Amino acid sequence: MDNAKMILNKDYVVAPVDKRIYGSFIEHLGRAVYGGIYEPGHPSADKFGFRQDVSEMIRELQVPIVRYPGGNFVSGYNWEDGVGPVDKRPRRTELAWATVETNEIGTNEFVTWAKEVGTEVMMAVNLGTRGVDAARNLIEYCNLTQGTYWSDLRKSHGYSQPHNIKTWCLGNEMDGPWQIGTKTAEEYGRLACETAKVMKMVDPTIELVACGSSGSGMPTFAQWEATVLEHTYEHVDYISLHTYYGNQDNDTANYLAKTMDMDAFIKSVVATCDYVKAKKRSKKKINLSFDEWNVWFHSNEADKKIDRWSIAPPQLEDIYNFEDALLVGGMLITLLKNADRVKMACLAQLVNVIAPIMTENGGSAWKQTIYYPYLHTSVFGRGTVLNTIMKAPKFDTKDFTDVSAIDATAVINDNNDEITVFAVNRHMENNISLDVELNGFGQFEVIEHIVLEHNDVKATNTKENPNNVVPNNNGNATLEDGSIKASLKNLSWNVIRLKKVK
Known part of the structure; x- marks a missing residue:
């Protein structure tokens, strides 16, 4: 059996975990909303039409924040279509995904659902076909109490109290040629800056996320980030990152090593943020919102066969396997390792659409393989990330060199006197004996080793x-x-929980 050693010291930490790192995403896409979280005729539906079998699974995950309503969808979305009497709402052609949007669910209904499952809303504004004025009106509608046109309109719609949405995205993937209203970095930077200024005039307590590159493979990365931040630096709080991975080559070892690409992506964006900080002689630090990440490739061929202009078709319904769960676990570890700068992240998405939860219209709901590492980190990964020193066997793959067989991190939670070690053994063949040296923690005992x-x-x-x-x-x-002391089976996800001895 191969051996690995991990050293932890109570005084050597990365950063406290912002719970929003365990966020997720619901877009008006496929069956995420209609047939996913919402299905009025379903046996488990509540009085609002929300599926309680799905809500129960989401509550179990303890999802702290959910991005809404998109995604590519938001760049062509008129938010006014989704408020007011449902029977008066228009049906629209939804150009991002070539479907028909009924607008049965909109801002108010989504906030109702979010409260029901115990999560906050990360709201995106349309900077594709719209801009400053629509964003100003939406935040007034959502966050002011009363006495203005838009806040009083919300009250007339049956919502007497403001929604107090505190996290907002300034558009989505605005560098992408697929995006409705694609912009250059200069165009987007100027628009995002002016929109940010006006939104914070309405509610100075909000936090704003500017669009970073749609992915590290974009030809304009990282010049896009630099230009956008030069315009927006003093008005926004985060810049976004998006990435998806797939195993199209059926090379498991190389696939599981892709967390190294994710880590390099994060560090590149951090470097760009700090370059702009230095250039501006600013004391402000821009942090990261990794607000789309997941595995996405299984459904690509099926999606080509979807009929145009249908309502809530089964789009992007990846069926996840065991190796996908291992990669998702590794991606969560990567986010935690970078908790000093990654303060928010959204597993994209939550139900049916590249999601940990799947449903059958009118039928059952079940947990995909990726549900479990997401569950474990969200529930047990609250606290402070410890700086880990790891010595483990290494190997090379097609795209990566010096891949550590053990990918691991640890979180200490002083509130409940627990330490949790998260570890993936991504070696294809070998079990590995892991020795974790604990320095300065006091007396602990192992209470659980989940595999x-x-x-x-x-x-x-x-x-x-x-x-x-x-x-x-x-x-x-x-x-x-x-x-x-633990033996980690080859190709396994491990959660080792320790409790302080009283």
Whole structure:
């Protein structure tokens, strides 16, 4: 058996975890809304039409914030279409995904749902076909109490109290040629700056996210970030990152190493932010909102066959397998390792559309394989990220060199006196003996070693077999002489939980 060693010291930390790093995303796309969170005729639907079987799974995840309503959708969206009497709302051609949007669900209904599942809203404004005026009106509608046209209109729609949405995205992927209203960095930077100024005039307590590149492979990356921030630096709080990975080459070892690309992406954007900070002689620090990330490739061929101008078709319905769960676990570890600058992140998306939760219209809901690492980190990964020193076997893949067989981090939660180690063994063949040296923590004991494992990397969960890939508590971690000793099975996700001895 190969050996790995991890060193933790109570005084050596990365940063406190902003709980919003465990956020998610609901876009008016496919069956995310209609047939996902909302299905009035479903046996589990509440009085608002929201599926309670889905809501229960979301509450279990403890999702702190959900981005809405897009995504590509928002760049052609008139928010006014989604408020007021439902029977008076227009049906619109939705150009981003070539469907028909009924507008049955809009801002108020989504806020109602968010409160029901215990999450906050990260609202996006349309900077594709619209701009400053529509954004100003929307934030007035959402956040002012009364006494103005838009706040009183909200009250007339049955919502007497303001929604107090505190996190806002200034558009979506505005560098993408696929985006409605694509802009150059100069065009977007100017518009985002003026929109930010006006929105903060209406509500100075909000935080704003400027659009970064749609991905690190964009030809304008990272000049886009630099130009946008030169315009917006003193008016925004975050810049966004988006990335999706796939295993199109069916090369599991190379696929699981793609977290190294994600880490490099984060560090490049941090460097760009700090370059603009230096250039402006500013004391302000811009942090990162990784507000779209996930695996996305399984549904690409099926999506080409979707009929245009249908309502809530099954778009982007990736069926995730076991190796996808391992990569998602590694991506969550990567976000935690960068918690000093990544303060928000959104697993894209939450239900049906490249999602951890799948539903059948009129039928059951089940948890995909990626649900479990998301669940574990969200629930047990609250606190402060510890700076980890890792020595583990390394290997090379097609695209990466010196890939550590063990990808791991640890979080200490002083509120409940717990330490949690998250670790992926991404070695294709070898179990690895992990020794975690604990320095300066006092007396702890192992209370649980959760393992997600399967002998088939392509194994999935389905409606017929929803428990094919599920975690177990059969891990063998122990604590001996101030060190955790554990055997990590090849290709496994591990959560080792420690509790302070009173």
